[in-house]
Amino acid sequence: MIWKDLDFRDYIKMEIKTDIFPGDAAEVLREIDENTVDLIITSPPYADQRKDTYGGVPVNEYVEWFLPISKELLRVLKPTGTFILNIKERVLNGERSTYVIELILEMKKQGWLWTEEFIWHKKNCYPGKWPNRFRDSWERLLQFNKSKQFNMYQENVMLPMGDWAKTRLKNLSETDKVRDNSRVGSGFGKNISNWIGRELAYPTNVLHLATECSNKNHSAAFPEELPCWFIKLFTKENDMVMDPFMGSGTTLFAARKMRRNSIGIEIVEDYCDVVKRSLDTVELCLFEEEAAYVFATDK
Amino acid sequence: MIWKDLDFRDYIKMEIKTDIFPGDAAEVLREIDENTVDLIITSPPYADQRKDTYGGVPVNEYVEWFLPISKELLRVLKPTGTFILNIKERVLNGERSTYVIELILEMKKQGWLWTEEFIWHKKNCYPGKWPNRFRDSWERLLQFNKSKQFNMYQENVMLPMGDWAKTRLKNLSETDKVRDNSRVGSGFGKNISNWIGRELAYPTNVLHLATECSNKNHSAAFPEELPCWFIKLFTKENDMVMDPFMGSGTTLFAARKMRRNSIGIEIVEDYCDVVKRSLDTVELCLFEEEAAYVFATDK
DNA sequence: GTTCCGCATGAATCGATAG
DNA sequence: ACTATCGATTCATGCGGAA
Secondary structure (H helix, E strand, O other): OHHHHHHHHHHHHHHOOEEEEEOOHHHHHOOOOOOOEEEEEEOOOOOOOOOOOOOOOOHHHHHHHHHHHHHHHHHHEEEEEEEEEEEOOOEEOOEEOOHHHHHHHHHHHHOOEEEEEEEEEEOOOOOOOEOOEOEOOEEEEEEEEOOOOOOOOHHHHOEEOOHHHHHHHHOOOHHHHHHOOOOOOOOOOOOHHHHEOEOEEOOEOEEEEOOOOOOOOOOOOOOOHHHHHHHHHHOOOOOEEEEOOOOOOHHHHHHHHOOOEEEEEEOOHHHHHHHHHHHHHHHHHHHHHHHHHHHHHHO | OHHHHHHHHHHHHHHOOEEEEEOOHHHHHOOOOOOOEEEEEEOOOOOOOOHHHHOOOOHHHHHHHHHHHHHHHHHHEEEEEEEEEEEOOOEEOOEEOOHHHHHHHHHHHHOOEEEEEEEEEEOOOOOOOEOOEOEOOEEEEEEEEOOOOOOOOHHHHOEEOHHHHHHHHHHOOHHHHHHHHOOOOOOOOOOHHHHHOOOEEOOEOEEEEOOOOOOOOOOOOOOOHHHHHHHHHHOOOOOEEEEOOOOOOHHHHHHHHOOOEEEEEEOOHHHHHHHHHHHHHHHHHHHHHHHHHHHHHHO
């Protein structure tokens, strides 16, 4: 038993690569071979946001700042791969900035296909009150592809259906129905076999997820469920996932947990160090979970 | 008592005007005085959709087709008014078309302010399955304004707070929950804030509404709750609401029920006739509701 | 162990104040 | 006048301590 577990641990360590490159995304990307990545999922610093950690790219320079990066991303992505860009334009002088939609148009000129736009509905968005607008509770998840023949494994993100919705809705007020909606299954740890016997349905292009806040050691741009969902949807085991703006490493952790190779690029060295150290913990978690799994099926 | 009710009916009929103009939006709009409309809310024919009724504007001509109309809309809108444009780009050859985001950029050049983008999350979206995309369950509700000082009556659309729903609901009877259902329409007499106390929160920019199950002859673009919500948010009684693509008249019915004047423009004469006839029914409904209300408060 | 309450904490935005 | 910074506003969530 002990030997078996140790073998398994070695197996994991050897099989799945998780590489972190410190540095500027545009520069590091040039070192990476073309047509090697199956899924790019990232949340770049938004315009004029996160000035303390990143430079805080001004609104009117955002598109020209991002285009060299997206050009490289197009190069390293496999023809069957997918690029998910999490972004939201900010309000400036009471108006929505247009740099995101301008970016879409420019990326198309680079050769990207704008395949889809998912909506991330943030159930717990930032509070506040203003005379002329409500709280902003959604962000864009833009899907770009290199070709129309991209890989998509829809059955991996199916949701339990039917009685779940029915029984729940009975006990909820109308307003609660309005507020709380179908939840995206967080992939890992959740046992799909629990769903067997129930009806499954394909999800839609609206994802309902709360932002991660408070007492976690790392503050992440998006909750782990988000990259998790797209990794399940667009990759299979041993595929290559990339996050050119790694930040606290949410994408890499999700990828590793699900046995995908991954590459993270991050300009802030401190983040790189933190993520590197944390990866060991993830490994251990995985090992323990898997060990428990092996044990359970061994009986 | 009888006289009183009849007087009231006349009062309603005289006060609120609901005008329908048959014809092409661009042409009819030229006949309308500038700075007279408080809220424009419409769902124009989408590109290449509904060819049978509208002739179907091709995707690559959509922007230039719409711009003359939006120019007139800018003229007739009051400086304090708001324009809500319900639109969604369609998928063409596996890719999202860009005419909507191009339209935003062009309308800004006309002088429009792109103030906000609401998301209409369609809870019961159209079923279907495709190999490379999920069901599309959201649409854009683009908010444009003429100036930064526009009217907004936020307190009219407040919602019960989340925490309230969780804790208080246990103590509420089934009938209490049912009462909540009737909140949508008239806005008559019923004041939610009185009912719930001060446990209300402002909504966000994501609207969760089911699509209308519409078995009607005409293509109902959106459910009545949608114009209803924006009419409450951006106008007060006796204000002027306009829908330059009236269709089945959903906007006009909502406006009339809430005692707003309204103008509808519609190129298909049959639709005009149907809506005109139906307006009498709405009136009667209104009369009865008010009669009951008067009676109740008369005791 | 449960359930319940208190509290900190967000990819926010506006308006006022300060250089 | 134009930019930079700061305080006020506000609510869903998950944690920790208490009953």
